[in-house]
Amino acid sequence: MSSTALILASGSATRAALLTQVRLPFEVSPARVDEAAIRASLAADGAAPRDVADALAEAKARKASGRHPDRLVLGSDQVLVHDREILAKPESREQAAAQLARLAGQTHDLLSAAVLYEGGAPVWRHITRARLTMHALTPAEIEEYLSRTWPGVADSVGGYKIEEEGLALFSNIEGDQATILGLPLLPLLSYLRLRGTVRA
16 A cells, blocks of 8 residues: 555554554654543543543544644544443553453453544544453463463553454454454545545
């Protein structure tokens, strides 16, 4: 593909790898936003999880767009929803173990949102969903898993990485790989093709 390089408003190595995989030219310009404050404010207003994911993605795109007003800027974020509650990234191995114990034997959703800004305004947004069902896991199995993967999985909202050995934790997965990794890549590429930003 060829394109005028877009700005990725994220320091996520996983999202950068996805864009690189499809040969989409981009530059990284991470946007630091107070995600906890945004989540808390939206939770107080009773916002739906998809609205939280969208707001986080837009906040990043909007901030980076302020630095690059003449460029197409991509903001993206992901939330994990279990039993109508949004779970955050584990801050310790103990939190990761508790989170995996909660998800074990259950089905949860991953919502990945992306927002494109251009000229200081949003021009496109999309949210994709993946549903994942985890095997029942014993406390010993969880500890063994974390002994091999912590702290590498600390930057994952679920405390696992599906692109690594975390795949073995699941009995069923519905949704595409990019959504699970945190980016609605196929809808993004479709939009960029439609506007002529990319071509095969």
